[in-house]
Amino acid sequence: MPRELFLYNTLTRTKEKFEPLNPPHVGLYVCGPTVYSDPHLGHARPAVTFDVLFRYLKHLGYKVRYVRNITDVGHLEDEVAGEGEDRIQKKARLEQLEPMEVVQHYINRYHHFMDMLGILQPSIEPHASGHIIEQQQLIKIIIDKGFAYVVNGSVYFDLKKYNDQFGYGALSGRNIEDMLNNTRELEGQDEKRYPLDFALWKKADSTHIMHWPSLWSEGFPGWHLECSSMGMKYLGEQFDIHGGGMDLIFPHHECELAQSTVVTGRPPVRYWMHNNMITINGQKMARSKNNFITLEELFTGKNALLEKAFSPMTIRFYMLQAHYTSPVDFSNDALKAAEQGLNRLMKGLSLLPKLKPSASSTVDVITLRENAYKALSDDLNCPVLLGNLFEGVRIINSVIDRKETINKEDLESLTEFMRTFTHDLLGLAPEENGRSNDNELLDKVVKLLLQQRQEAKARKDYAASDHIRKQLASLGIQVMDTKDGAVWEME
Numbered sequence: 001m002p003r004e005l006f007l008y009n010t011l012t013r014t015k016e017k018f019e020p021l022n023p024p025h026v027g028l029y030v031c032g033p034t035v036y037s038d039p040h041l042g043h044a045r046p047a048v049t050f051d052v053l054f055r056y057l058k059h060l061g062y063k064v065r066y067v068r069n070i071t072d073v074g075h076l077e078d079e080v081a082g083e084g085e086d087r088i089q090k091k092a093r094l095e096q097l098e099p100m101e102v103v104q105h106y107i108n109r110y111h112h113f114m115d116m117l118g119i120l121q122p123s124i125e126p127h128a129s130g131h132i133i134e135q136q137q138l139i140k141i142i143i144d145k146g147f148a149y150v151v152n153g154s155v156y157f158d159l160k161k162y163n164d165q166f167g168y169g170a171l172s173g174r175n176i177e178d179m180l181n182n183t184r185e186l187e188g189q190d191e192k193r194y195p196l197d198f199a200l201w202k203k204a205d206s207t208h209i210m211h212w213p214s215l216w217s218e219g220f221p222g223w224h225l226e227c228s229s230m231g232m233k234y235l236g237e238q239f240d241i242h243g244g245g246m247d248l249i250f251p252h253h254e255c256e257l258a259q260s261t262v263v264t265g266r267p268p269v270r271y272w273m274h275n276n277m278i279t280i281n282g283q284k285m286a287r288s289k290n291n292f293i294t295l296e297e298l299f300t301g302k303n304a305l306l307e308k309a310f311s312p313m314t315i316r317f318y319m320l321q322a323h324y325t326s327p328v329d330f331s332n333d334a335l336k337a338a339e340q341g342l343n344r345l346m347k348g349l350s351l352l353p354k355l356k357p358s359a360s361s362t363v364d365v366i367t368l369r370e371n372a373y374k375a376l377s378d379d380l381n382c383p384v385l386l387g388n389l390f391e392g393v394r395i396i397n398s399v400i401d402r403k404e405t406i407n408k409e410d411l412e413s414l415t416e417f418m419r420t421f422t423h424d425l426l427g428l429a430p431e432e433n434g435r436s437n438d439n440e441l442l443d444k445v446v447k448l449l450l451q452q453r454q455e456a457k458a459r460k461d462y463a464a465s466d467h468i469r470k471q472l473a474s475l476g477i478q479v480m481d482t483k484d485g486a487v488w489e490m491e
Contacts, residue, residue: 005377010272020240026062027239029231034071035106036091039113040292042278042285049275049324050243051119055425067234068122072103073129073210075223089209113295116312118427128226132212135221135229139200147262151191153203153217160194162258172250200225224255237264246274275324307332311431317342320382347489348393352415358405363395365413372421392418450486
């Protein structure tokens with residue numbers, strides 16, 4: 001049996017034991033990007049969060065079908081009111097391209113940067129535009145059940161009727177009457193029966209490029225409907241986990257929950273999970289607020305807010321230092337601290353082959369490993385897990401310094417623990433771009449200097465030996481003398 005796993009469920013606002021509907025199978029759906037621009041730091045957070053969940057579920061022995069969609073139609077500029085121009089169409093119009101040219105370009109860019117971050121590919125990556133028929137079928141069911149109505153070729157979900165029968169606002173905790181009082185009148189809302197009703201299908205006007213024939217009009221689907229249809233198609237009428245950023249709780253996931261409940265007569269998802277936001281100076285990172293840093297800018301340093309470039313693994317480590325339900329505020333100092341922490345962790349792993357087993361052990365690897373499992377099983381508590389990994393680094397350094405001993409069995413266990421939790425579960429690995437070559441070159445240069453230092457010591461030229469050590473220290477390279485020779489690490 002897999003280890004017990006507890007996850008925070010947004011729907012119940014409690015941490016619950018995870019029990020899949022059809023073990024060992026697990027259905028996981030995560031809302032992917034709307035592909036009209038480059039991914040920014042805020043997009044990296046859900047990618048990393050649910051990548052760790054995907055990795056851990058598989059590690060526990062579950063057979064996971066991970067669906068992460070691509071939104072390539074229907075995401076309008078005003079996503080709360082469901083009004084305005086389609087974001088992809090707007091980009092296509094401004095750049096004089098076909099909408100699917102925009103889509104393909106930014107899908108390629110998204111995949112490229114996700115690969116750099118070490119994000120595993122999902123099992124299925126469906127496109128909203130490829131599931132128009134399925135969406136139309138759901139609309140027909142909702143109309144037939146009396147929860148949607150047609151006006152001038154557009155189809156709207158009857159939110160008041162749904163609220164009277166099922167209750168609306170379970171995910172977000174919003175009260176429908178309060179929302180109505182705070183709703184401003186918007187152009188086009190006069191055709192709705194109720195200001196909060198949202199579109200399942202929109203009739204396309206003469207300027208709209210992306211549209212399809214339907215029973216109601218030549219038009220396009222509503223944003224919320226897309227995830228309902230793709231989730232049902234690939235994971236069934238009810239599945240285990242639905243994830244995304246907390247900014248999607250309302251209106252997107254709230255409306256998705258309502259639609260799917262009408263279609264099937266029951267809640268579609270057992271566990272709703274939401275990661276918190278990346279902020280800059282306390283403000284949510286968002287392209288609409290011109291308050292963002294793209295991943296490319298982070299990796300190249302080409303942004304006025306950045307003091308330097310940061311590697312993809314540094315960004316991943318930066319995300320993992322905070323629990324996924326906690327906000328993370330951007331700062332150069334935080335990124336530099338993450339870089340130092342990552343270097344320390346990777347340096348510790350690189351020293352594992354240099355450990356020499358003794359006849360006995362003074363270290364407790366079993367407890368260390370169990371504590372790591374407890375951390376990850378406690379709602380993916382990656383900060384606590386990192387603390388356990390750094391305890392592993394401390395043990396490694398202590399054994400190298402001969403302050404503690406480790407026998408062969410415990411060394412094998414420690415090696416497996418460090419590599420499994422660092423590489424396989426947290427997805428942290430040595431950089432696979434040009435930086436790894438730089439590190440290899442740096443290692444060769446430092447070793448050459450250490451050899452010269454050793455030769456100086458051998459001829460009792462201690463002034464030269466100390467000079468080399470001090471010069472390396474001034475560059476942030478710490479030299480440690482051990483019984484087996486000098487070793488070095490970045491401070």
